[in-house]
């Protein structure tokens with residue numbers, strides 16, 4: 309048992325103390341975006357009130373403070389992910405930009421016709437569409453690890469999928485549609501055995517469980533700040549130093565160059581080579597504050613608390629008639645997606661909203677997976693450490709009312 313005072317933690321989130329449609333807000337859309345604690349909101353405000361200036365450019369006090377804050381945040385991300393070197397962290401807008409960066413740099417420089425990009429059938433569009441675009445440009449082919457009936461990856465046939473043509477394996481750590489926690493270290497080992505480079509989409513894992521990129525053994529890992537208590541518009545890409553050093557830049561502009569003539573330019577070392585233009589400095593400051601905040605609670609504590617919340621939610625859902633809960637029983641990430649025979653996901657989420665309950669209904673940016681499962685979409689409840697067991701009991705009561713309302 310942990311000694312965390314979860315009620316005290318919850319009180320750090322000002323947005324949660326409000327009414328929606330006359331009821332206390334019950335926010336269960338955390339997989340889409342998390343809420344922000346006062347510490348993060350204050351850190352961003354403090355930055356703008358005291359330190360705001362552009363980074364790496366000016367020889368004045370504020371610029372040097374802004375640069376220290378920005379680079380300090382990079383160090384926090386590096387430690388948070390267990391990276392060996394701070395230079396292995398590139399700031400991005402989020403998970404999507406991290407994946408696009410790898411596709412447009414490492415991918416464009418290394419893939420050719422006949423190569424295979426291995427993905428899984430449970431990828432978010434952001435870990436699918438960039439590879440489709442790259443495949444169209446290079447002639448590489450896409451191949452998919454199937455999803456088994458229980459929502460886990462079908463790993464039996466993995467050996468056959470890892471042919472020598474596989475040059476990259478990009479997979480989701482925790483599925484945002486099913487809640488599946490994929491065995492990242494095992495998958496990276498299998499990829500390494502055929503010399504394939506690995507990318508882990510950590511959008512749903514980075515804020516919910518201990519993550520160490522060296523233990524996972526991946527080449528790239530990417531996540532979004534807004535899902536881990538930080539502001540929107542900031543995220544990070546971890547890349548192994550040897551790979552980042554060999555990769556060409558993506559966007560060109562200020563900040564990423566050493567010297568420029570009218571004809572050509574030379575580039576800085578990573579990570580700056582990949583950060584053209586003025587970065588999201590305030591976002592990085594907020595991300596650093598979010599990391600401090602999460603580390604103050606402890607990711608193992610968060611993981612265990614998430615598991616308790618998720619188990620309670622799943623129990624409520626499984627007791628309901630005509631409801632199927634997707635994804636493996638355990639372990640599972642902090643979400644539960646359901647298919648109700650008696651209501652379309654959009655109708656169910658609209659009903660929930662009238663009761664102050666924020667759920668998400670739809671394809672969750674995994675259209676091919678929904679098509680494979682023959683579902684129009686699902687209704688998803690997703691949790692974070694500030695949710696309570698009482699809230700999940702209230703969710704159960706609202707959904708039981710919904711059942712009475714729709715199944716007449």
Ligand SMILES: Cc1ncc(COP(=O)(O)O)c(C=O)c1O
Nearest residue numbers: 402403404432434484509511532
């Ligand atoms: C598994 C997964 N990958 C990628 C993303 C994309 O994240 P972002 O929109 O922050 O770039 C999400 C967001 O929902 C996600 O859940």
